[in-house]
Amino acid sequence: MTDALDLDRVAIAGIAPGPEVMWARRHLPTAGLEAYRTIRSRLALHPRQPKVVLVSSPTAGDGKSLTxxxxxxxxALGGGxxxxxxxxxxxxxxxxxLGVDAEPGLAGILSGAHTLQQGCRRVEGNRELYFLPAGSAGQGAGDLLQTSRWHDLAGVMRASFGYVVIDAPPVGANAEYEWLESVCDGxxxxxxxxxxxxxxxxxxxxRMSPRPMLGIxxxxxx
Ligand SMILES: Nc1ncnc2c1ncn2[C@@H]1O[C@H](COP(=O)(O)OP(=O)(O)OP(=O)(O)O)[C@@H](O)[C@H]1O
Ligand SMILES: [Mg+2]
Incomplete structure (x- = not known):
């Protein structure tokens, strides 16, 4: 299906193979790692030098979360x-x-119940990888992000980490997507x-072109 896309406007960031979920396990399967290393290199060499990267896709189930x-x-293996x-x-x-608790998470931080330090946790098997779950937002997920607190929090995350990778809903699927996209570099x-x-x-x-696409x-x- 890739030949249906207008690839003149975007760069193929890399090829992600099979269903391996590498950091849900203690060991690192070698299969697939090289493809993700290629994507890492493309991001590092990208002229926009993106730090806050949103991972999205056209529809549900394309593999955003796995990616x-x-x-x-x-x-994180690249240091920092x-x-x-x-x-x-x-x-x-x-x-x-990842097989970890869903709370405390982003929703709790945005509502003032928790701090970023309480929500962020190290991912087992990868010293430099931290995870912040979504938490329970209920019905008002988009509203929670529609606050200056989200922009402030994104600024703190940007300053505290080498990269921030955000698992997002499909492109333009809901209000959440728009608020997440608004703080990312691509x-x-x-x-x-x-x-x-x-x-x-x-x-x-x-919908996205020309900004903020980094690659496919x-x-x-x-
Ligand atoms: N490369 C792959 N090979 C096999 N299975 C895969 C692959 N990528 C994703 N899957 C499986 O497809 C399902 C959807 O993947 P994932 O949850 O990553 O997609 P998503 O785009 O995040 O979905 P959603 O839109 O619901 O958030 C999962 O069961 C996942 O394990
Ligand atoms: Mg997902």
Whole structure:
């Protein structure tokens, strides 16, 4: 399906293969790591020097969360602390992938119940990788992000970590997406051949172009 996309406008950031979830386990499977290293290099060499990276995709189930976990883990192996943030307040999934508690999380920090220090935790098996879950936002997920507190928090995260990788909802899917995108330096778009609908991929590219696209990760293509 990639030939349906207008690739003149974007760079292929790398190829993400199979379903390995590398940092949900203690050991690092070698399969797939090289592909994520390539994506890491493309980000490091990107002229925009992105630090806060949103991982999104045209539709549900393209592999955003899997890609965000593995990309953040690979970036952390490159040195310097990396924060993986589950920004999908309506459908949080990363805590399940990593097998850790869902609370305290972003929602609790934004509502004033918790601090960033309380929410961030080290991910086992990767010294430089930290994780902040989404927490329980309930119905008002978009409203929680629509505050100066979110912008302030994003600024603190940017200053405290080498990279911040945000697992997001699909492009333009809801108000949350817009607020998450508003603080990022760019978006990595995940597409999944055989699953991502061509029309949806085209609409996502049109919606984003030319800013803030950083590149495309082709997931599940091995
Ligand atoms: N490369 C892959 N190979 C096999 N299975 C995969 C691959 N990528 C993702 N999956 C599986 O597809 C499902 C959806 O993946 P994931 O949760 O990462 O997608 P998502 O885009 O974050 O979904 P959502 O839009 O619901 O947040 C999961 O069960 C995941 O394990
Ligand atoms: Mg997801």
């Amino acid at each position: 965000a976990v593995n990309l953040a883990g690979t970036l 602390p990396v924060l993986l943030l589950d920004g999908n307040l309506s459908r949080p999934a990363v805590h399940g992938i 978006v990595v778009l995940v597409v999944r051949p055989g699953r991502t609908a061509r029309g949806a991929a085209r609409r996502a590219l049109e 990760v082709v997931n599940d293509c091995a």
